[in-house]
Amino acid sequence: MASADSSLRWKHLHKVLTKPGPFSDEDWVPGSETISALETSKILGAGGLGCEILKNLALSGFKDIHVIDMGKSPPITFSGIPQLTLTDTIDISNLNRQFLFRQADIGKPKAEVAAAFVERRVKGVKITPYVGKIQDKDEDYYMQFKIVVCGLDSIEARRWINATLIGMVDPENPESLKPFIDGGTEGFKGQARVILPTLSSCIECQLDMHAPRPAVPLCTIATIPRQPQHCIEWAHQIAWQEKRKDDPFDSDDLDHIGWVYNAALERAKQFHIHGVTFQMTQGVVKNIIPAIASTNAVIAAATTSEALKIATSCNPYLDNYMMYAGEEGVYTYTFEAEKKPDCPVCGNLARNMTVDPDMTLQEYIDTLGDRPEAQLKKPSMRTEEKTLYQRFPPQLEEQTRANLQRKLRDLVEDGQEIAVSDPAYTIDFRYRLLFK
Amino acid sequence: MTDAFPSALTGPSSKERKYDRQLRLWAASGQKALEESRVLLVNSDGPWSNQSTGVSGVVGVETLKNLVLPGIGGFTIVDPATVTEADLGVNFFLEEQSLGKPRAAETCRLLKELNPDVEGSFQSKVWDSGSITELLRQDPGFLAQHRLVLVSGPMKRPSLDALCKAASELNIPVLYTRSVGFYSSFSLQLPPLFPIVETHPDPETTQDLRLLNPWPELAEAASRIDDLETLDDHQHGHVPYLLLLLHYLEKWKEAHNGNVPSNYKEKSEFREMVRSSARTCNPEGGEENYDEAVAAVLKSLNPFSLRSSTREIFEMEECKNPRADSADFWIIASAVREFFQQHNVLPLPGSLPDMKAQSADYVSLQNIYKSKAKKDVEEVTNIVRRIESQIGSRSGDIPEKDIEIFCKNAAHIKVIRGRSIPEIDGEAQTLKAIRNSISIPDSLIPVFIAFQALDNVVTDLQERRIPSGSIDDEVAWGAQIDRVLSALTADDQSTIDEDARERISEAIQELRRTEGGELHNISSLTGGLVAQEALKVITRQYVPLDNTCIFDGVRSRSEMYTL
Ligand SMILES: [Zn+2]
Numbered sequence: 001m002a003s004a005d006s007s008l009r010w011k012h013l014h015k016v017l018t019k020p021g022p023f024s025d026e027d028w029v030p031g032s033e034t035i036s037a038l039e040t041s042k043i044l045g046a047g048g049l050g051c052e053i054l055k056n057l058a059l060s061g062f063k064d065i066h067v068i069d070m071g072k073s074p075p076i077t078f079s080g081i082p083q084l085t086l087t088d089t090i091d092i093s094n095l096n097r098q099f100l101f102r103q104a105d106i107g108k109p110k111a112e113v114a115a116a117f118v119e120r121r122v123k124g125v126k127i128t129p130y131v132g133k134i135q136d137k138d139e140d141y142y143m144q145f146k147i148v149v150c151g152l153d154s155i156e157a158r159r160w161i162n163a164t165l166i167g168m169v170d171p172e173n174p175e176s177l178k179p180f181i182d183g184g185t186e187g188f189k190g191q192a193r194v195i196l197p198t199l200s201s202c203i204e205c206q207l208d209m210h211a212p213r214p215a216v217p218l219c220t221i222a223t224i225p226r227q228p229q230h231c232i233e234w235a236h237q238i239a240w241q242e243k244r245k246d247d248p249f250d251s252d253d254l255d256h257i258g259w260v261y262n263a264a265l266e267r268a269k270q271f272h273i274h275g276v277t278f279q280m281t282q283g284v285v286k287n288i289i290p291a292i293a294s295t296n297a298v299i300a301a302a303t304t305s306e307a308l309k310i311a312t313s314c315n316p317y318l319d320n321y322m323m324y325a326g327e328e329g330v331y332t333y334t335f336e337a338e339k340k341p342d343c344p345v346c347g348n349l350a351r352n353m354t355v356d357p358d359m360t361l362q363e364y365i366d367t368l369g370d371r372p373e374a375q376l377k378k379p380s381m382r383t384e385e386k387t388l389y390q391r392f393p394p395q396l397e398e399q400t401r402a403n404l405q406r407k408l409r410d411l412v413e414d415g416q417e418i419a420v421s422d423p424a425y426t427i428d429f430r431y432r433l434l435f436k
Numbered sequence: 437m438t439d440a441f442p443s444a445l446t447g448p449s450s451k452e453r454k455y456d457r458q459l460r461l462w463a464a465s466g467q468k469a470l471e472e473s474r475v476l477l478v479n480s481d482g483p484w485s486n487q488s489t490g491v492s493g494v495v496g497v498e499t500l501k502n503l504v505l506p507g508i509g510g511f512t513i514v515d516p517a518t519v520t521e522a523d524l525g526v527n528f529f530l531e532e533q534s535l536g537k538p539r540a541a542e543t544c545r546l547l548k549e550l551n552p553d554v555e556g557s558f559q560s561k562v563w564d565s566g567s568i569t570e571l572l573r574q575d576p577g578f579l580a581q582h583r584l585v586l587v588s589g590p591m592k593r594p595s596l597d598a599l600c601k602a603a604s605e606l607n608i609p610v611l612y613t614r615s616v617g618f619y620s621s622f623s624l625q626l627p628p629l630f631p632i633v634e635t636h637p638d639p640e641t642t643q644d645l646r647l648l649n650p651w652p653e654l655a656e657a658a659s660r661i662d663d664l665e666t667l668d669d670h671q672h673g674h675v676p677y678l679l680l681l682l683h684y685l686e687k688w689k690e691a692h693n694g695n696v697p698s699n700y701k702e703k704s705e706f707r708e709m710v711r712s713s714a715r716t717c718n719p720e721g722g723e724e725n726y727d728e729a730v731a732a733v734l735k736s737l738n739p740f741s742l743r744s745s746t747r748e749i750f751e752m753e754e755c756k757n758p759r760a761d762s763a764d765f766w767i768i769a770s771a772v773r774e775f776f777q778q779h780n781v782l783p784l785p786g787s788l789p790d791m792k793a794q795s796a797d798y799v800s801l802q803n804i805y806k807s808k809a810k811k812d813v814e815e816v817t818n819i820v821r822r823i824e825s826q827i828g829s830r831s832g833d834i835p836e837k838d839i840e841i842f843c844k845n846a847a848h849i850k851v852i853r854g855r856s857i858p859e860i861d862g863e864a865q866t867l868k869a870i871r872n873s874i875s876i877p878d879s880l881i882p883v884f885i886a887f888q889a890l891d892n893v894v895t896d897l898q899e900r901r902i903p904s905g906s907i908d909d910e911v912a913w914g915a916q917i918d919r920v921l922s923a924l925t926a927d928d929q930s931t932i933d934e935d936a937r938e939r940i941s942e943a944i945q946e947l948r949r950t951e952g953g954e955l956h957n958i959s960s961l962t963g964g965l966v967a968q969e970a971l972k973v974i975t976r977q978y979v980p981l982d983n984t985c986i987f988d989g990v991r992s993r994s995e996m997y998t999l
Binding site for chain 2: 005008009011012015022052056059093095096097102120122123188192225257273278282283288289290291292293296297299300301302304305306315316317318322327328329331
């Protein structure tokens with residue numbers, strides 16, 4: 001148990017763990033049991049906010065911390081362009097906010113460098129790194145944790161861990177319910193949310209609150225560019241395919257970006273469009289989201305503060321969403337996001353989706369990537385009776401390919417339910433198609 | 437055209453690569469301002485008593501972390517404290533070997549590791565009087581080296597007052613922060629007038645297309661599509677929606693005595709007129725450009741109106757009568773005001789949203805907007821030059837680039853009237869603002885009141901007026917709570933109802949839980965918020981806090997107040 005200098009060291013923290021407050025639960029018993037429960041809780045930190053999260057967890061008194069997936073999200077992949085696998089290593093552009101990394105660490109695995117740093121700095125904490133993506137791990141791995149804290153960069157990774165943690169819940173076994181705390185940032189904005197899998201609103205329930213930016217139509221890119229970004233998309237999606245088909249495009253290779261930049265410049269010149277820059281090229285091609293240390297600090301600390309409260313009951317935890325915007329003063333909005341009965345992950349009803357019955361299946365599939373409530377990039381789908389389109393295996397793809405050109409009204413009935421799967425996720429999404 | 441197409445590949449420098457993710461927010465100009473700034477952190481003002489070491493200063497150090505990473509020019513830490521065991525439990529920028537050493541030196545060393553571009557120094561000397569005021573007295577030039585002062589409280593009032601007063605005389609902004617247990621609060625003291633040009637409003641709200649009062653070149657472009665019916669389907673579906681709206685507006689005016697649609701009903705009718713003119717017998721069953729036009733009717737067909745914040749700026753003495761020693765902002769504002777008086781509109785920002793159109797048509801429309809914007813800038817520049825020569829003796833002309841940026845942002849400029857760090861028995865307005873919010877059930881004002889009582893207790897403690905020497909002294913707290921409550925009710929007994937009293941008492945109870953100690957999460961979060969404000973003040977971009985933010989980590993909420 002706590003030695004003399006350990007209680008001196010943690011004296012501020014221990015005050016809130018050994019004394020009730022006006023808002024802590026009346027049944028809560030503060031004291032050494034609370035402290036040891038905190039110290040033995042195995043907790044997982046993940047994502048691009050990982051440096052802040054690790055530091056905060058270590059200084060919140062957690063002693064058994066695991067860390068995974070501190071990488072950036074891979075750039076958007078366009079069909080046909082092979083992408084190199086992005087590794088979870090330190091890049092120079094991480095140094096403006098990921099404070100556990102130094103110039104000399106560039107190229108090293110993030111999780112390992114971060115874990116070693118925090119272990120060195122905070123005495124008595126054990127940090128177990130795993131270099132790789134959250135999707136590499138299965139339920140057995142996630143089952144060992146008491147709480148999961150994620151500051152992941154990509155919506156895909158969020159949805160994956162959300163579905164996984166919800167799928168793990170066994171009503172007979174309270175230990176199988178892992179409180180999931182999520183944080184995300186973009187520029188001066190961010191959000192923190194607490195999710196009790198199956199009990200409260202989940203990432204998927206809230207999906208339409210985080211709508212993707214609408215993609216530029218391909219015909220604009222191909223024939224009538226108007227903006228510098230259109231020229232860059234053309235160079236990236238079309239020119240590269242034509243000219244360098246056998247070369248896998250690597251968005252981290254400055255020569256590749258340079259090639260796209262020059263091709264975009266040429267095209268812009270042809271159409272008298274101004275404003276293509278190297279920085280913009282990189283931003284478009286890598287789908288770069290602005291990120292600064294201060295916003296990351298706010299959001300990461302918001303998530304770990306909830307972790308401390310959940311692990312110790314020293315105060316009530318967030319129920320369940322806090323959004324933050326720092327462009328104009330300091331603005332936060334805390335509210336309870338709603339659990340939706342038609343949530344494809346935590347609900348049991350199919351979600352209604354209004355469609356134009358004269359759309360072809362191909363057109364419908366294309367809209368699924370942009371629709372805020374779906375955001376599925378590579379969907380396959382079936383009704384209860386038949387497969388509408390299946391990407392894999394190749395034989396099945398071939399058999400169902402002809403459906404792509406058929407109209408929805410010829411494939412399904414008004415009000416019929418379809419099940420959609422996507423290689424990014426382990427679950428099916430159920431939609432009820434309502435004809436417009 | 438002056439902006440010729442660059443041809444050679446100009447890749448980013450390693451500095452641009454390191455700062456890429458933030459340059460996208462505040463650009464090279466913001467980065468330059470950051471790199472030219474030095475920040476002072478006063479991270480404690482000596483021990484509270486012989487039993488208590490005083491402020492842990494985690495918010496201060498975490499704030500600096502968030503400024504060192506993006507590349508602030510330099511920082512100075514003033515902190516007479518010695519590193520204790522308890523520091524190691526809350527402060528990440530200390531290590532085992534730091535125990536017993538000066539905290540200023542140790543935090544400075546570990547913060548500097550974060551970014552080799554940043555210069556850092558410290559002052560750890562314990563002054564005779566044990567206070568920052570001594571340093572200010574001994575080295576009068578010290579404060580002036582800094583662009584911003586961060587103060588970690590609670591700090592005894594005479595020291596804080598001296599510091600704020602000295603900074604105010606030098607026009608240096610001050611951020612005063614406190615983080616205790618699950619609560620934090622910080623206030624920003626700005627110079628009396630703090631103007632911002634690049635406020636970065638949401639692009640959705642900034643469109644200024646002048647559809648109701650097109651200038652001649654724009655009206656002419658619209659008249660060129662008079663014969664819409666003769667266009668083939670492809671051309672018809674690619675007429676920029678802006679021109680469509682202008683075209684149908686002319687038609688509308690012909691039928692309505694030359695008046696444009698002015699109320700909701702008329703706009704809805706007009707929208708219907710546009711909607712029904714779309715061709716639907718094509719394979720798509722509609723036209724995207726018409727959809728865009730229909731969607732834009734309600735938000736784009738509004739007469740130009742000056743925002744009240746801009747109007748207020750135009751009414752300020754500084755804007756009406758610029759002087760030789762006025763900041764550039766006021767000279768340009770004064771010229772823009774004159775422009776407005778003459779034309780009843782602000783200079784055109786000149787940007788055009790993307791819309792369905794053929795490349796060449798879009799580009800030529802864009803050029804019409806750009807040329808008009810350029811002409812407006814020229815006109816404002818001429819006025820600026822005239823004012824410059826009228827007021828005389830200024831060090832060089834205002835750069836044209838600055839005038840251009842101002843014109844582009846003219847509709848969204850902002851001037852914050854700086855206020856001093858609030859205290860309950862300070863200015864009348866503070867008291868009034870607190871009273872106004874105190875009865876609102878969700879208000880965080882009770883937390884501010886609790887901090888105010890804590891400030892007073894710490895002042896008494898540091899000035900040895902509490903015999904027990906304890907921060908948790910029941911008598912001292914009782915006295916301070918009475919003092920704060922009576923200040924609030926000085927002239928009106930009914931201002932604090934029972935519920936509000938209960939909320940204040942709960943906030944004080946929660947605040948006292950850690951006996952002045954910080955929790956890392958709350959201090960780290962607060963350090964993020966404070967750094968954000970520091971960045972906005974230093975870069976003069978985005979809009980800083982006016983003037984107090986309170987964070988409640990129990991309920992995960994924050995609120996802003998002008999106190
Ligand atoms: Zn759900």
